[in-house]
Amino acid sequence: MQKTRLSNPNLRWANSRQVNIGTDIGLFNNSLSFVADYFIKNTERMLLTVTPPSTAGVSNDTWKNAGKARDRGIELGLNYSGSSGKAFQYSVGATLTKVTNKLLELDEGRNVLPNGVNVRSTLTPIRTEVGQPLYSYYVVRTNGIFQTQEEINNYKGKDGNLIQPNAKPGDLRFVDKNGDGIISNDDREFAGSAYPDFTYGITFNASYKGFDFNLFAQGVQGNKLFNALKYTNMNASVGTNFNMLHDILDAWSPENTGSNIPRISAQDANGNYGTTSDWYIENGSYLRIKNVTLGYTLPATLTKRAGLNTLRIYLTANNLYTITGYKGFDPEVGMDEFGIDKGRYPQARSFLFGLNVNF
Amino acid sequence: MKTIIRNTILAATSAAMLSACNKKLDIVPEGSPTTGNFWVTEKDAIAGANTMYDQFDDENFYGRGYWWFINASDDQITGRVKAEGDNIKDFNRNFIGGSYTESQWKLRYIVIKRANDVILHVPSIDMDASLKSRIMGEAYFLSGLMYFQLGYTYGGVPIVDRDNLLNDKPIPRADNVNIVYQYVEEELKQAAALLPYFDQLAPADYGRPHKTAAWAFLSKMFLYKKDYASAEKYADSVILSGKHQLLDNFSDVFTIANNWSKEYIWSALSTSKGPSGWGSILPGVMLENKGWGKYNGWGYFMPTKELYDAFEAGDLRREATILKPGDHFTFFGEDMTYSSLNSLSGYQYRKYMEPFSYPGAVHLSPNGDHPTTDLSVPLLRYAEVILIKAEAKLMQGKNADAEINMIRHRAGLANVTNANMDELKKQRRCELAGEWADRHSDLVRWGDAKDTYAKPLHGADGREVWPARTFNPAVHNVWPVPQSEIDNSGGVIKQNTGW
Numbered sequence: 049m050q051k052t053r054l055s056n057p058n059l060r061w062a063n064s065r066q067v068n069i070g071t072d073i074g075l076f077n078n079s080l081s082f083v084a085d086y087f088i089k090n091t092e093r094m095l096l097t098v099t100p101p102s103t104a105g106v107s108n109d110t111w112k113n114a115g116k117a118r119d120r121g122i123e124l125g126l127n128y129s130g131s132s133g134k135a136f137q138y139s140v141g142a143t144l145t146k147v148t149n150k151l152l153e154l155d156e157g158r159n160v161l162p163n164g165v166n167v168r169s170t171l172t173p174i175r176t177e178v179g180q181p182l183y184s185y186y187v188v189r190t191n192g193i194f195q196t197q198e199e200i201n202n203y204k205g206k207d208g209n210l211i212q213p214n215a216k217p218g219d220l221r222f223v224d225k226n227g228d229g230i231i232s233n234d235d236r237e238f239a240g241s242a243y244p245d246f247t248y249g250i251t252f253n254a255s256y257k258g259f260d261f262n263l264f265a266q267g268v269q270g271n272k273l274f275n276a277l278k279y280t281n282m283n284a285s286v287g288t289n290f291n292m293l294h295d296i297l298d299a300w301s302p303e304n305t306g307s308n309i310p311r312i313s314a315q316d317a318n319g320n321y322g323t324t325s326d327w328y329i330e331n332g333s334y335l336r337i338k339n340v341t342l343g344y345t346l347p348a349t350l351t352k353r354a355g356l357n358t359l360r361i362y363l364t365a366n367n368l369y370t371i372t373g374y375k376g377f378d379p380e381v382g383m384d385e386f387g388i389d390k391g392r393y394p395q396a397r398s399f400l401f402g403l404n405v406n407f
Numbered sequence: 408m409k410t411i412i413r414n415t416i417l418a419a420t421s422a423a424m425l426s427a428c429n430k431k432l433d434i435v436p437e438g439s440p441t442t443g444n445f446w447v448t449e450k451d452a453i454a455g456a457n458t459m460y461d462q463f464d465d466e467n468f469y470g471r472g473y474w475w476f477i478n479a480s481d482d483q484i485t486g487r488v489k490a491e492g493d494n495i496k497d498f499n500r501n502f503i504g505g506s507y508t509e510s511q512w513k514l515r516y517i518v519i520k521r522a523n524d525v526i527l528h529v530p531s532i533d534m535d536a537s538l539k540s541r542i543m544g545e546a547y548f549l550s551g552l553m554y555f556q557l558g559y560t561y562g563g564v565p566i567v568d569r570d571n572l573l574n575d576k577p578i579p580r581a582d583n584v585n586i587v588y589q590y591v592e593e594e595l596k597q598a599a600a601l602l603p604y605f606d607q608l609a610p611a612d613y614g615r616p617h618k619t620a621a622w623a624f625l626s627k628m629f630l631y632k633k634d635y636a637s638a639e640k641y642a643d644s645v646i647l648s649g650k651h652q653l654l655d656n657f658s659d660v661f662t663i664a665n666n667w668s669k670e671y672i673w674s675a676l677s678t679s680k681g682p683s684g685w686g687s688i689l690p691g692v693m694l695e696n697k698g699w700g701k702y703n704g705w706g707y708f709m710p711t712k713e714l715y716d717a718f719e720a721g722d723l724r725r726e727a728t729i730l731k732p733g734d735h736f737t738f739f740g741e742d743m744t745y746s747s748l749n750s751l752s753g754y755q756y757r758k759y760m761e762p763f764s765y766p767g768a769v770h771l772s773p774n775g776d777h778p779t780t781d782l783s784v785p786l787l788r789y790a791e792v793i794l795i796k797a798e799a800k801l802m803q804g805k806n807a808d809a810e811i812n813m814i815r816h817r818a819g820l821a822n823v824t825n826a827n828m829d830e831l832k833k834q835r836r837c838e839l840a841g842e843w844a845d846r847h848s849d850l851v852r853w854g855d856a857k858d859t860y861a862k863p864l865h866g867a868d869g870r871e872v873w874p875a876r877t878f879n880p881a882v883h884n885v886w887p888v889p890q891s892e893i894d895n896s897g898g899v900i901k902q903n904t905g906w
Contacts, residue, residue: 050458050521054575100575101896102513103565105520110575162894169506170490232501285488287696315488322490323501 053108054100060113063092083125091117099162114161115154117182121147138254146246149181165386167276171324174386175238183386184241185274188231188325189223193300193310205229212318218300218311219318220327231323239326242387245270262341268379273332275376277391278321282309285316295375332387334372334379340365357406364400449534456529456542459521459549462514463686466777467507469675469784469843470688471707475507476560476886478708480846481859482836484752484873486709487696497876498883500906504890511560512892515553516567522550523569541615544601548616551594555628558587559848562885562903566590577896588632595625604650613667614676614783619645623672623787626795631852635799642796645672651789653817658727662761663770666783670790674783684772684779690759691778693841696749701739702768703775709752710841711872712865718837723819728840730757731867740766753867756841759784786843790814794835801828814838851884882906
């Protein structure tokens with residue numbers, strides 16, 4: 049029996065204040081409609097678990113009203129329905145959402161909200177700091193790959209010592225941001241987050257005689273993902289004998305100097321993989337055709353003869369196609385690990401064939 | 408008029424109903440207790456006391472976490488590639504904020520808090536006097552032990568004032584480690600006064616602190632504090648109690664059958680029972696990576712040639728401590744010849760291999776991700792107490808041949824005369840290799856760390872397996888404070904200079 053959590057008698061509910069300014073416009077007999085909404089949401093007394101100092105001796109964090117954050121965003125929607133009254137009817141819609149998030153304040157003079165997010169206890173890319181979006185990436189910057197030993201020997205600090213003495217040609221060059229002559233956690237800087245610049249969706253509906261067609265596509269732009277799969281599966285020094293991804297065949301070698309993948313090394317003395325750097329960060333933007341459905345409702349005359357009210361057959365494809373530059377399995381990694389992709393199982397493309405029958 | 412009467416009756420009835428909110432509705436809450444209704448009965452005292460040991464099952468406590476620090480010595484290398492572990496061994500501050508050693512403060516302060524709760528609340532509980540005394544003794548012992556470990560690892564650490572608990576307000580660090588050692592002394596002395604001897608404990612209570620354990624840690628603390636007279640005095644208390652003696656065979660010490668032998672003073676109680684075992688995972692951590700297909704060994708902390716060569720010819724401890732290529736040993740009931748696919752030094756520690764020698768995994772945790780065994784890994788044993796006495800005597804200019812020869816004799820070596828500190832250091836190294844005695848701390852306090860670490864380390868085939876390292880005695884004599892402690896205290900806790 050032990051005390052695992054400090055109580056907080058001053059705990060209160062968080063408070064959110066949101067201001068919305070919007071407009072709904074309908075034109076041309078409401079066949080064209082436009083919706084725009086701008087909002088500012090301030091959350092005060094955010095309920096966060098805060099780790100007390102170890103001397104408190106409890107293993108769980110304390111609930112506190114720990115901070116203030118602001119979300120600001122704009123939502124736009126556009127919809128056009130065409131050819132009403134005609135045999136061929138269609139409507140097109142598009143939505144766009146842009147939200148930015150910023151941590152304004154943490155209580156008790158704190159600047160950083162610590163977190164335990166890590167990849168195999170080695171990479172720790174996430175940092176929540178006042179003035180930045182929550183859960184941003186905080187990493188060492190890289191600047192290409194050393195091509196020759198001469199480049200390594202020329203990469204010196206102010207005191208004339210090599211900044212990366214363990215590097216060999218083919219290793220990553222890290223940026224010594226604070227100029228202290230060594231590469232360490234003090235050289236880290238903020239490098240974006242998994243929050244997108246904007247998300248958008250496109251819908252298209254059409255019907256003609258008995259056919260109906262529906263298409264929904266969804267996209268995300270400007271989010272950054274941390275491709276942690278590289279750490280376990282492109283890293284010869286991970287020490288666990290996992291299978292390597294195919295990409296490793298393109299690693300840097302004297303015959304393949306154009307690659308941006310560092311050389312294969314079982315020791316990784318330079319810390320190509322062991323350093324939490326922006327080499328892991330990739331653009332996670334994508335456009336995905338989520339859903340396409342084509343259906344056909346048999347004419348009423350035919351179905352009534354069979355004793356049915358309506359009969360509709362349809363073919364649906366889910367996740368039909370994705371346009372993305374992301375090298376991992378699936379850019380829809382989700383926010384539960386703040387955009388860190390540890391090889392999340394990708395979504396499947398599926399085809400469904402179906403029948404709707406009304407008796 | 409009717410309305411007024413109706414309203415008055417309504418109001419009066421409501422008032423009467425409200426006042427019926429009487430004590431009948433004040434029931435004692437069930438489910439998890441809060442501090443408001445705990446620490447009342449003897450059962451509460453026992454439950455509250457047992458929870459002090461809870462953290463010792465954490466894999467970072469007596470398993471791998473703290474061993475990253477011990478790994479810094481020249482006795483072994485990390486054993487497999489592990490960026491953070493390698494950074495720790497190289498005294499490269501990049502590991503600060505990683506997760507391998509971040510929890511070392513928190514784990515210990517949790518134990519301290521639970522010990523403090525016992526010390527504050529148990530005295531007022533109405534219960535059996537000798538049980539109360541033993542429980543109080545356990546709390547003082549664990550409190551002292553935790554502060555001792557924190558002290559020699561980090562230097563001055565915050566001392567929680569039991570009379571003035573600040574709860575979640577950060578407490579600043581003590582100015583220097585001697586203040587912490589002073590507190591350790593008070594706690595352990597209280598513990599020694601209250602605790603029974605080990606042979607007075609019931610078998611079900613083996614693994615709880617006992618009187619000579621408190622004395623033994625007092626002697627070790629005084630040795631580290633360089634108060635050699637006190638170190639010798641408390642080492643003598645243990646020796647003259649007559650409760651302990653060295654086992655005849657060195658390799659017998661590290662067997663399951665001898666978990667509670669006369670050489671035992673304090674161990675990390677471990678068991679393989681239950682879905683995941685309990686206790687120290689060090690045997691599984693040191694086992695060959697993937698255990699030749701038989702068990703999930705983790706493959707860390709492989710010995711060096713430097714350690715192998717440190718043993719004198721004929722020293723029985725060498726083969727009992729280290730496996731080298733070609734050695735025969737029993738593994739899962741069968742004879743095996745040692746060779747390694749994974750050890751980066753070509754050697755492996757043999758010391759904790761006994762649980763793996765039985766056919767089937769009878770003494771091994773069923774969960775390979777928490778590889779405890781039935782062997783309770785020694786943390787401080789009688790041989791070390793003898794060596795503490797020897798060192799204390801030598802540092803006071805006295806002759807320590809009797810003690811050193813006790814250790815040499817058991818190792819199958821001839822006696823020496825006028826042994827000096829070099830001999831003592833060698834015996835400490837050879838006797839306690841791969842154990843929690845922590846050679847890195849020894850090298851630091853002897854002032855030998857810089858020169859020792861300036862030499863590279865070699866593997867079984869003679870190749871260099873670890874480059875020479877730069878050790879700065881002014882900075883690296885303590886380990887850096889976990890970054891989360893600095894962040895969570897809002898800067899009240901300051902990092903050790905230079906890290």
